[in-house]
Amino acid sequence: MLTRRDIIIKWTTICAAALLLQLMFSLLLGGVAILGVHLFLPPLIVGIIASLEDTHAGALFALGCGVLCDLVLPGLFPCLYTVAFALSALACSYLAKNVVQPGPLCSLIVSALTFGFVDVLVMLSLALTDHAPFVGMLSVALREMALSCLLVPACHPVLTYLHKKFTL
């Protein structure tokens, strides 16, 4: 059982690690487009943490990340990431507790799942407001998801190490 002090230290460290991962990603791959798409890191972090941690804690982290992304990043509507990350955290947690054991494969699946939630909301929004073609949107979404998931081997060990260090 973690004390309140332990919990604060744990989540401060996890948030700092997430920010550091994002910063390193921005510096190394921030402006780079591969196969015509930019990679996107936040869904990976949200999905992996939701699969590793307790459902409530993972969902609260996802909500925080969602609000932060909505406040900092350009989005198609003001609460895109808040809604997508919260729902995906719940789904990722269910998946990790009932379907796939947490591990590299689970991290890959939950990352793809989180991208799925974000992309479905984005595509719905674009289809309704700009009548964007479905095939074009799907192509971008799949390329973004597939290429961003290549970053799972970089994120998974860091977040798993922190989870084990503070939990076990």
Place this chain on the structure above:
Amino acid sequence: MKHFFSKYGVLLLVVTVLLAVLLSALSYFSATSSILRNAMGVVSTPFRAAASGVTGWFEDKRRYYADYSALVEENQALREELAALRSDEQQAQHDREENKLLRELLDLREQRRDFVFESAKVLEHSASNWTRTLTLNRGTSHGVAVNNVVVSSEGYMIGIVTEVGLNWCAVQELVDTDTEIGALVFRTGDVVIAEGDFALMQKNRLKVTYLPPETALLVGDYILTSGLGGYYPSNITLGTVERVETDDNGLAQYAVLAPLVDFDALTEVFIIKDYEIVE
């Protein structure tokens, strides 16, 4: 599964809905940017500037070594273009004098275009695959407002300011799907609409629609802002026509517009804060 979601989902859903409503309401009722977004923008501006500086330095080095042969070719092409422009300039000088003389004879007021510019540095190119925005290091404290036009050093249109914070602003690039600007064809004077398109956005292009039936657009035709409605200044170059196509239902035509700006290479831009045009 039902038990899982009833145990964990309801509270989370309530909190999510409350946050979503709060964010949407703050965004809806704000004329510049919501108070939270403004605060986050101010806090993140130094970090964005630092990250932009580092990536910009690496990009400069990469381009320096990678693009040498391309630069030699470009230099040759520019020399040829310069020679052609010098010839045009001589003709233009003659036309200006003739124009001035005719204006005096007809007692016409002289055309005048006064722009108030604010130079700005690009802090961040959006890394989203769904929208195209730039973040600049100028905001309300420098007199920047929503709907200000952003142009390159050559005067080509880059986009429109859509959000302003204290020391930052977000610019919707011309090719973004939300773009919709009154435009005109320079050669014919026909009024058209320049609008973003998702498929074309991926190729840094946009659409020219509502072409009058009698309009025969040519590849290379210049498209300028029309200035109709007074939202944006007139005669700012948006780009050139790349090709003309028929839309999916086969009834109407649209043109694909290639902006004259390389959005990815932008580092310094100019915001038109105010303008007066007498024509």
